[in-house]
Amino acid sequence: MALDTETFADTSDPSFIVMAVKEKAEANEETLEAEIEWNTVDNELQLLQILCGTRPIGISKYFQMACIVEKLAANLNKEVTSKGVWDHLASLYDIKKLDEHETIPFPNEEMDFTLSTEEYGELMESKYKETESKKTIKKEKEEIKKEKVPETPQPVEKKSVKRTRASTAPSPGTPQITPKRRRI
Numbered sequence: 001m002a003l004d005t006e007t008f009a010d011t012s013d014p015s016f017i018v019m020a021v022k023e024k025a026e027a028n029e030e031t032l033e034a035e036i037e038w039n040t041v042d043n044e045l046q047l048l049q050i051l052c053g054t055r056p057i058g059i060s061k062y063f064q065m066a067c068i069v070e071k072l073a074a075n076l077n078k079e080v081t082s083k084g085v086w087d088h089l090a091s092l093y094d095i096k097k098l099d100e101h102e103t104i105p106f107p108n109e110e111m112d113f114t115l116s117t118e119e120y121g122e123l124m125e126s127k128y129k130e131t132e133s134k135k136t137i138k139k140e141k142e143e144i145k146k147e148k149v150p151e152t153p154q155p156v157e158k159k160s161v162k163r164t165r166a167s168t169a170p171s172p173g174t175p176q177i178t179p180k181r182r183r184i
Contacts, residue, residue: 036080038088046075047088056089058102 036043050072056065065082073080089095115124 036076036078036084043076046072047085050075056086057095057099059104061099 038044038047047068050068054064054067054071056062056068058064065085069080069082069085072085086095117124
């Protein structure tokens, strides 16, 4: 479906733009998938030769599929999609069963890690002693801080005395304040 520039320019509806892009993308997918004909012997042979070296099963199946698509596109001189290859392989083989039977190249069980005491026993013991001594020193410092810090005393309420100019005699509990002199 081709887009008119007049229709596109006159339309201010954003859903029209989205629909036009979707239609164009669907048209591209149909042409890509239609380019490879799997019923020819040459195409099947190319695919099977590539599958001998790379198998799209196991942990790295998506990386392997990327390699298959690249090699197939180079050998056939056509654009190849991974979806088209996956669909064709699914029609030939039970890929889920093959994927289940693929062994993992490394153990997948969770185990606790421990160092060999024969090789690292002395080092582990010295590190353990260092950490224990650091812990005891830290505890002693905290205890000393607790002993040094006295309990917080309750705040004492102060009685406020209002002074006026007329009262020059200080009260007995307050210190004597001398007025500042002005310089002329």
